[in-house]
Amino acid sequence: MKKLLAALLCLALLSGGSAALADTIIMGTNAGFEPFEYIGEDGQPAGFDIEIAKLIAGDMGMELKIEDIYFDGLLAALDVGTIDFIMAAMTITEERKEAALFSTPYFDATQAVIVLEGYDGIKSIDDLLDKKIAVQDGTTGYFLVTETLNVSPSNVAAFKASTDTILELKSGRVDCIVIDSPVAENFLRAHDGMMIVEGLDMAVEEYGAAVKMGNDELLAAINATLEKIMADGTYAALIERFFGGEA
Numbered sequence: 001m002k003k004l005l006a007a008l009l010c011l012a013l014l015s016g017g018s019a020a021l022a023d024t025i026i027m028g029t030n031a032g033f034e035p036f037e038y039i040g041e042d043g044q045p046a047g048f049d050i051e052i053a054k055l056i057a058g059d060m061g062m063e064l065k066i067e068d069i070y071f072d073g074l075l076a077a078l079d080v081g082t083i084d085f086i087m088a089a090m091t092i093t094e095e096r097k098e099a100a101l102f103s104t105p106y107f108d109a110t111q112a113v114i115v116l117e118g119y120d121g122i123k124s125i126d127d128l129l130d131k132k133i134a135v136q137d138g139t140t141g142y143f144l145v146t147e148t149l150n151v152s153p154s155n156v157a158a159f160k161a162s163t164d165t166i167l168e169l170k171s172g173r174v175d176c177i178v179i180d181s182p183v184a185e186n187f188l189r190a191h192d193g194m195m196i197v198e199g200l201d202m203a204v205e206e207y208g209a210a211v212k213m214g215n216d217e218l219l220a221a222i223n224a225t226l227e228k229i230m231a232d233g234t235y236a237a238l239i240e241r242f243f244g245g246e247a
């Protein structure tokens with residue numbers, strides 16, 4: 001039965017014009033967003049999202065291939081079919097829902113503001129308005145700063161890679177970094193001299209896996225695995241492994 005389902009899914013993927021070979025499914029990610037996706041010691045992508053993607057592929061009876069590309073190119077890659085799905089700590093937003101289909105949410109985060117230790121110039125979100133800010137291109141942090149808050153473009157340093165924001169802050173070229181909270185906490189574990197501004201009233205963001213519009217079969221398979229791992233303890237074990245029990 002499982003084999004039959006897998007075969008049907010293969011057929012569906014092939015007839016959908018997917019880039020994947022019959023037995024391979026391609027996930028797009030941006031492996032510079034630890035602990036969700038990063039390059040492990042063996043040189044291969046690792047992380048919370050990667051583990052979930054492996055389980056999704058496994059349940060489908062398929063081999064997982066990972067394409068590591070810049071975050072702001074992921075939705076376009078999905079659209080042209082070079083990848084079959086995205087797992088990249090991607091927040092489900094109204095705009096993105098016009099470009100892709102999203103799975104059931106699988107993780108909650110907020111934006112966080114990182115400053116150098118001892119800096120007290122930011123006490124509310126509005127205090128960001130006249131600050132120099134480093135962000136990652138195409139992310140919800142980038143949109144918060146450039147669109148919602150409308151910070152002057154000359155005060156925004158946008159980088160393709162999230163980790164490039166750290167040097168910018170440490171060198172004093174910006175006052176702060178705006179980035180997803182779990183990744184901010186991870187930066188702090190790896191780098192001294194920085195802190196997260198407490199008490200900012202940031203909206204909750206939900207992460208989802210994304211598939212191309214119309215690829216309902218793959219979406220159903222992803223949701224089935226998410227539902228299963230949330231019910232059988234696998235998801236909780238991954239949270240423990242990658243976040244030390246906190247999510």
Ligand code: GLN
Pocket residue numbers: 030033071088089090091092136138139140141162180205
């Ligand atoms: N969650 C943020 C977004 O969706 C950042 C994701 C990322 O940089 N990988 O825009």
